[in-house]
Amino acid sequence: MTDLLWYQGYSATTPQLAIWLGLGDGTFNTASATSYSSLTGYTPYFADFNGDGKTDILWDKIDSNGRTQGQRQLWLSKGDGTFATSTNVGGQDGTLSGYRAHIGDFNGDGLADILWVQETGGSVAQLGGDGSGGATNGSSSGSSSGARVLWAGKGDGSFTVITNFAGQNGTVVGYAAILGDFNGDGKTDILWDSRSGTDTRSTGTRVLWLSDGAAPDLVTAITTGIGANVAVTYKPLTSSAVYTKDNTAVDPQLDLQGPMFVVSRVDSANGIGGTVSSTYAYVGAKADQSGRGFLGFRQMVVTDLQTNIVSTTTYRQDYPYTFLASSETKKLGTATLNSTTNTYGSTALGGTRYQVFLTQSQASSADLDGSALPTATSTYQ
Known part of the structure; x- marks a missing residue:
């Protein structure tokens, strides 16, 4: 709340x-x-600096122009409206005097980072999540000389200093920083906007830095017990190549789209020197705002790249049947090879608890010439 x-x-x-x-x-x-x-003389910045899901406060002592004087206090939330305070933020008191702070997540690790922009002479520094917050070629009224330093967060409210931020020294002299996720990958990017004049209006020249580095904490390679290798590739739900958003949610549900990473492809060794590959796509993620949280995807589509057979599984998103497969269809081109439809029932166990069970499964298939074969119906009691 x-x-x-x-x-x-x-x-x-x-x-x-x-x-x-x-x-x-x-x-x-x-x-x-x-x-x-x-x-x-302090101003507050609100973010989750230690990754515990609670909002912390970084107090930064500023001058009349809103620039840091190098004195900071970090208040880590206890979750009850009180805070554990520290007056020695990463052992860095007294540094970065003349800089202005901007909050973002530059390395996509879910921890708050801080981009420091020097407006009087123009350096840039970043307090980062794990030290990987590099950049490849909110907003400040000042401009940068291009020198950078990385403060890498340890996830506990303290920081490690890393020099030579992204090797981009001297490339954005006279530019102001505007922060945002411009490519939808979940990491904060920087749009550098050239400014001139006493009112610091934009000149129309801009440079976009997209935060680099792979998303953290994802399994990308597996070696089985017999030595077979499996490679896993991911894409965010902001990519139209893997995700299609629904627009059918009714309150308290929401249709979701954001930089959540999902499996987009799996390549597995076939044991005879080749590779078996499948691609994955997703449709209709939803969440419930009344407390049930993520309701999963309405559909998942798997394409076998060897046979071109496309398997589409449709899932229930209504309680108490959430995440259960309601149907599965396999197609080759426009021809349906087989399909299965499941029906479920439930028994109330008191309160909001239910026992859910399969009551009927109906399977249909087609012959090699496309003609329908008899439908098999199984009933469960």
Whole structure:
């Protein structure tokens, strides 16, 4: 649930802070404001800096232009409206004076990174998730000289310093940074926009840096017990090559599309020096906002690249039958080779618990000439 943090601004002599925890019905558990003299001159940045799913706060002491003075405090959320505080963020106090902070995930590891842009002389630095936040060839009013440093997050709120950010020194002098995921791969990219004049208007010249590196924590290769190799390839749901979004969800359900990575291809050794390959595509991911979460895909399509046979499995997305296969069809071109349709039943066990079972399975197939063969129906009790 969304909470509220009330903060009496940067310029206050003694800042006041109050946290209201949401109750899930549009109301809040209100709390009185507390004075924090230690936060005088600080501005907050909100993100999950240690990957525990809770919103943390990085307090950065800034000057009148919104640039850091090199003093920071990190508050890690305890999940109850209170925080564990640290005044020595990664042992880096006093560094990057004159920079402005921008929050993003530049390496796609799910941890918050920080892009520091120096606006007075123009360097760029990044606090990253695991040190791989390189770039291949929100917004700041200043510009960069091109020098970069990477602060790599350890996932616990601390950071490691890595120099020579992406080897891109000197390429974006006089440009301002605009952050976003411009290619839908789940990593924060940088659009550098050339600025000029006292009002720093865009000149119309831009350079796009797409964050590189593979998505983390994905199995890409398997060696079986007999030495056979299996290679697994992934693509995000933002790729039309692997995913088609539905537009049929009714509240409280949502149709989903985002940078979630799914298997797009599997190549397996066939034991005689060749490879067996299959591609995968997905249709209609949904989520339930009332607490059931991800409901899976409506369909998964597997194409055997050796035979060109396409297998389409359709899944239930309604409770209590979520994730169960309702039908499977195999086709070669436009001809249907065989299909199976499943029917399910359920028995209430009390509360919201159900015992789900298969009641009927109906299988049909076709002869080599395309003529239909008898349908086989199995009933279960």
